[in-house]
Amino acid sequence: MSFTVTLSGSGHRFEVDDNETILDAAIRQNVGLPYGCRNGRCGACTADLVSGEVTYYGAPPALDDAGEGKCLPCQGIAASDLVLGVREAETTADLEVRMLPVRVHAVDHLSHDVVRMQLKLPENQRLQFMAGQYLDFLLPDGRKRAFSIANAPHDDEFIELHIRHVDGGEFTDWVFNKMHERAILRIQAPLGSFVLDEESDRPMIFMGGGTGFAPLKGQIEQAFRAKLKQPIHLYWGVRSKRDLYLPDLPEQWVRAHANFSFVPVLSEPDEDWQGRTGWVHEAVMADFPDLSTYDLYMAGPPPMVNAGRDAFRAAGMPDAHMHYDSFEYAEDTRDKVGD
Ligand code: FES
Numbered sequence: 001m002s003f004t005v006t007l008s009g010s011g012h013r014f015e016v017d018d019n020e021t022i023l024d025a026a027i028r029q030n031v032g033l034p035y036g037c038r039n040g041r042c043g044a045c046t047a048d049l050v051s052g053e054v055t056y057y058g059a060p061p062a063l064d065d066a067g068e069g070k071c072l073p074c075q076g077i078a079a080s081d082l083v084l085g086v087r088e089a090e091t092t093a094d095l096e097v098r099m100l101p102v103r104v105h106a107v108d109h110l111s112h113d114v115v116r117m118q119l120k121l122p123e124n125q126r127l128q129f130m131a132g133q134y135l136d137f138l139l140p141d142g143r144k145r146a147f148s149i150a151n152a153p154h155d156d157e158f159i160e161l162h163i164r165h166v167d168g169g170e171f172t173d174w175v176f177n178k179m180h181e182r183a184i185l186r187i188q189a190p191l192g193s194f195v196l197d198e199e200s201d202r203p204m205i206f207m208g209g210g211t212g213f214a215p216l217k218g219q220i221e222q223a224f225r226a227k228l229k230q231p232i233h234l235y236w237g238v239r240s241k242r243d244l245y246l247p248d249l250p251e252q253w254v255r256a257h258a259n260f261s262f263v264p265v266l267s268e269p270d271e272d273w274q275g276r277t278g279w280v281h282e283a284v285m286a287d288f289p290d291l292s293t294y295d296l297y298m299a300g301p302p303p304m305v306n307a308g309r310d311a312f313r314a315a316g317m318p319d320a321h322m323h324y325d326s327f328e329y330a331e332d333t334r335d336k337v338g339d
Pocket of ligand 1: 035038
C-alpha cells in the first residue's frame with residue numbers, strides 16, 4: 001500500500017511505498033527534501049508533521065532533539081497520507097555547498113587510462129547533490145581539481161568519480177601511481193548546474209566524450225530511478241574500443257530498459273569495429289536531423305561540446321533544451337571546468 005505525502009509550502013506531492021522511508025521516496029521522485037546523514041543522527045532532514053502518522057523501526061537518535069510535532073523523513077515510514085512542512089531544495093542553488101574530508105574507499109583501473117575512485121564520507125554524513133554535479137578536491141597548496149560525480153543521488157553510500165590520467169598531470173599522476181586506498185582528501189561539493197530536467201517529457205539525448213560519460217551515468221541512473229518514460233539515447237564518443245571503459249554498463253541498461261538505446265562512436269576505430277565511426281556529434285545529427293523536440297545533455301572536452309552546441313543549434317535545438325558540461329584535459333591546473 002502506498003501513501004501520498006504533500007509538502008505544505010509548495011503543494012508538491014509524492015508517493016511513498018510500503019517500507020520505504022519518506023526521504024528515499026522523495027529522492028526517487030526527485031523531490032528535494034533536505035538531508036545530511038540519512039541515518040537518523042544529524043537532524044538535517046527534520047520536518048514539521050502537519051498531519052498524518054509516521055512510524056520508525058526503532059527511535060532515531062535525532063528524534064528527541066527534533067521536538068514535538070516533528071518527524072525525520074530519512075528514517076520515517078508513512079502510516080497514512082502525510083502533510084509535511086519543510087524547506088525544499090528545488091535547484092542546485094538550494095543545496096548547501098560543504099567542505100568535507102573523504103576517505104578513498106576503492107580505486108579500480110577500468111581501462112588503460114581511467115580509474116574509478118570511490119570516496120567515503122565521514123561516519124553519519126551523506127552528500128546531498130543532484131545527478132550531474134561535480135566536486136572539487138581541495139589540495140594542500142590551495143589548488144583545486146574538479147571531477148564529475150558519476151553516481152545518482154539515491155545511490156550515495158560512496159561518491160564515484162571517473163578519473164582519466166592526464167599526461168604530465170601532477171594530480172592524476174599521483175592518483176594513478178601513488179595514491180593508496182584509505183587516503184584522506186578534502187572536497188568541496190556539490191558544485192555546478194549541469195543537472196537533469198525531470199519536469200520535461202521530451203525525449204533525451206545524452207552525448208559524452210571520454211570520461212564525460214561520468215556525469216551522464218549519474219543522470220541516466222537518476223532518469224531510470226525516476227521512471228522517466230520518454231526515449232533516452234546515449235551516444236558515447238571515444239577514440240577506440242579500449243577507451244569505452246565501462247563497456248558492459250550501457251549494454252545492461254539496454255537490456256533492462258525498453259526506452260533506452262546506446263550508440264558507441266569511435267573516432268579512431270579498431271580494425272574489427274563494426275559500429276559507428278567519426279565524431280560523436282555527427283552521429284547524433286545523422287540519426288536526429290531535427291532536434292527541435294529533444295532535450296540534450298553533453299559532457300566532455302571543450303572541442304566536442306562546442307562543435308555539438310553549434311551543430312545542434314543549427315538543427316533547430318533551442319538553447320533552453322541544451323545542457324552541457326565542458327571538461328578541460330589540457331592542463332593539470334584544472335582537470336575539469338564545471339559548466
Ligand atoms: S538526514 Fe540526518 S537525521 Fe535525517
